[in-house]
Amino acid sequence: MADTTISWTDKTWNPVTGCDRVSAGCDNCYALGLAKRLKGMELQRIAAGKLDPAKAKYQTDGDPRTSGPGFGVAMHEAALTTPLGWRHPQKVFVNSMSDLFHTKIEDTFIAKVFATMLATPRHTYQVLTKRPPRMRALLRQEWFWLAVVEEARQLVGPLMAFEELGTDGPGSGWFLSNVWLGTSAEDQRSADIRVPALLGTPAAVRYLSCEPLIGPIDLAGPVVNGHRPKLTYWLTGRPSWGPAEQEPSGVELRPLTLGPRIDWVIAGGESGPGARPMHPAWARSLRDQCADADVAFHFKQWGEWAPTEVAATERSAANALYIERDGATRPAARGARSDAVTVQRTGTKTTGRRLDGRVHDAFPSEVTR
Secondary structure (H helix, E strand, O other): OEEOOOOOOOEEEOOEEEOOOOOHHHOOOHHHHHHHHHHHHHHHHHHOOOOOHHHOOOOOOOOOOOOOOOOOOEEOHHHOOHHHHOOOOOEEEEOOOEOOOOOOOOHHHHHHHHHHHHHOOOOEEEEEEOOHHHHHHHHOOHHHHHHHHHHHHHHHOOOOOHHHHOOOOOOOOOOOOOEEEEEEOOOHHHHHHHHHHHHOOOOOEEEEEEOOOOOOOOOOOOOEOOEOOOOOHHHHOOOOOOOOOEOOOOOOEOOOOOOOOOOEEEEEOOOOOOOOOOOHHHHHHHHHHHHHHOOEEEEEEOOOEEEOOOOOOOOOOOOEEEEOOOOOEEEHHHOOOOOOEEEEEOOHHHHOOEEOOEEOEOOOOOOOO
């Protein structure tokens, strides 16, 4: 566990470390660079006799094509029970240095992670993955939840009951009420692939992390007959064909049965040496879509780049770009189309997290299925 400066959580917990690149959102992964530094720090502590090699977390190297030094996937049994000792309720980001549903992580180990979360209902756990199809497939399995309960009973004793999972029993779509499940979506392509898998996963709260936001995202739902429906299906859970159907009598309206929905959206720009700028229209669009659907919106940061009205230093040719709505960039000195804005690179600490003068800090207010 570690304190964190991430605006939407309190602590990080890493029973697994290491990952592999799967999409453009991974191109400048902060965890990849951090793992390399942590590996070097661990080696120094091991050499000085201050760290048991068996307890080191970043000595497994990943495939250089998709990962890197110290960033190979590794499971850490000793870290599984750490949250049991935290007395005060915390929002906990699970695996900030990995992806819990990476293919190299054993199903049984994932069950142990969920068992710890089941055994500590005072904490709220935020699980974020770029691999929601595996999450959906695993969390729909009855054997998985039975294993979760059994592992939890070993942690806290025989009083742990099935009812504490929050549903009626095997086969009904179990979930833990203190676990929020999310997926990352950096652009429309990744959203179209990942959001449907997330919506098909049993969860108390479902959320999106649109960070780094490297393209516009329309959360109106799947493409129907070559276009997107006007209603925000993914955000509201409403069927794309409309809010209700008229009864044959022409008098009564059938009550709308809502489907699974997105409860929370996080958006933010990219940080780090290779950071790409975010067009402000992309963030504003997500903010407005959430406002229209009454969905919590959290703007984490502008990142390394921000519009010139946000950046606190004078514009110069060395650190300014035009960015157009399609993501194309060019040096500010060359001119741009009318839909372009000027962004300036001044660093994350300078750009801050105000969107149109306001800090958006919303969290899901209700637990929904």
